[in-house]
Amino acid sequence: MGCTNCSSSNGLPKGCKNNGSCGVGGCGKMPVFDWLSNMQLPSDTHSTSYVEVRFKNGRKEFFHNKNRLSLHIGEAVVVETRPGFDVGIVSLHGELVRFQMRKRSIEPSEESIYSILRVANQHDLDMWHEQRERENQLMMETRSIARRLNLEMKVSDVEIQADGSKGIFFYTAEDRVDFRVLIKEMAAAFKLRVEMRQIGLRQEAARLGGIGSCGRELCCSTWLTDFRSVSTAAARYQQLSLNPQKLAGQCGKLKCCLNYELxxxxxxxxxxxxxxxxxxxxxxxxxxxxxxxxRGLIWYTIGKDSPVWYSLNYKDAAYIQAINEEGQQPDDLEQFAVKLENTETTSAYSNVVGQDDLSRFDKASSGNSRKKRNNNPRRTNKPASRGNRNPGKKN
Structure with a gap:
């Protein structure tokens, strides 16, 4: 949801109208609209104390709000981690968190889920932004170390905790990579705990984001979470040209949208x-x-190399196959052919002043200029040099 949908007019919020706060947690990646926010719970049901917190590039985790803090969507909070602490943005709270945890097969327990410590203050936010500024530099240094060690891997993203004690390095690789030496050098150079996390090509595109060939933001970075396998059979069913450059997305795999209308x-x-x-x-x-x-049409030709194509209705083609099985044959396909109207329109545009003619930039040479050039006699005497313009005069 864009910011224009949540703008206010005359003091009243637009868009989701969730008391002035965005119902999907702002313009972050993978937003979830809280459609249960305005519904009252039954009298014998207690509201859940778990909260969904969003981190960098759409990474989300669930935390326990033990202290029952009054939290709002889009608010920065300090959460407990192992080791240290981190800062995230509240993306969802209320009863919908219970359904999200059930969807991801996460059992609410005190041991596996960490707690929310407090609402982030200005000091916490300053530390968080300071670590964010280091991430790009650490990613470039990690790539140089990997090249020096001849490791076939690509580090695509880095996420450092707000306290600077731990860093998660996301990478892609075709084969298994032994990065034990890499971790030792990274820990010694960066002075933090290193965690290497391998992701696929589609997960990499989802984290980095981008604009697809349709002109919209990538589905995997906005709403798509279920990466189903896509085969070339999906393109064949839809009568698409098997061109890898057109069928492949930014991840290099077949586009996920091929399955939408399959x-x-x-x-x-x-x-x-x-x-x-x-x-x-x-x-x-x-x-x-x-x-x-x-349009329900199917084209046939009499012979494989015939230039004449007959467009038939699919029902007529099925009828001809049925009578062929009975031993009957029609005279030809002309009686079943569907006449297609020519939809091409001729433009009434006419080039009046010649603005579309590229030759207008060329200057036409006139015959008079040639005559003047020929009438001028050639100079036979060369001009005197600058150093000795008057040879009769001595210095």
Whole structure:
């Protein structure tokens, strides 16, 4: 949700209207709208004391609000970690946290879930921003150390705790990497506890974010959490060109959006006849060329290399296959062909003053200039040099 949706007008909040605070925790990644915030709990039900806290690049964890602090979405809090403490942003609280924990198969227990210590003050925020400024420099130094050790890995992101005692280094690698020597050098150089966490290419794109070919922000960095496998069969069902440059996303894998409408395409393809079967007519056998699922059309040609294509309704093609099985053949496909209207429109634009002609930048050479150039006699006497313009005069 953008900030324009939550702007106020005449003192009244717009957008979610959640008492002036954003209902999805601001403009961070992977927001969740609290649709249970305005609902009252039954009298025999107690509100949960667990809170969802968001960290850098959409990483979220659950913490126990033991002290029953009055927290709001988008508020910075200091949370307990091992070791030290960290600063995060409250992204969700209330009964919806219980459903989120159940979705991620997290059992609420005192030992596995850390606590929220306090609301972050100015000193905590200053320490947090100071560590954030170090992250880019540490990432570049880690990459140089990995190259020096000839490790086939790519460090894509670094996250340092607010107290500076621990750093999480996210990396991608095709094979297993032995980074024991790397951790020793990093711990000695950075003076902190190092944790290496391997992520996939799609998780890397989700953390870093970006703009897709559709012009919108990446789905994996805004709302998509379930990374299902995508195969080239999804592109074939949707009659897409098998071009890797167009089908691949920023992660280098097939785009996740290929699965969004796949079920609808599969249901529509079931209505069409078998494209592997040839249509038998008295004028010859017809071969399948292509289909249009949206208009319900299918194209055939008499012979494989014929330039004449016949567009048939999928019901007519199924009818021809049915009578072929009974031993009957139509005369030709012309009687079943669907006449398509030409949707091309001719523009009434006319180039009046020649503004679209590239030759307007070229200066036309006139014949008079050539005559003047030819009439001028060539100079036979060279001018005297600067050092001796008057040879008869002695210094």
């Amino acid at each position: 079920d609808s395409y599969i249901e529509e393809v079931k209505k069409f006849p078998d494209t592997n079967k040839k249509l038998k007519t008295k004028s010859g056998e017809a071969y399948f060329q292509k289909m249009d699922i949206f």
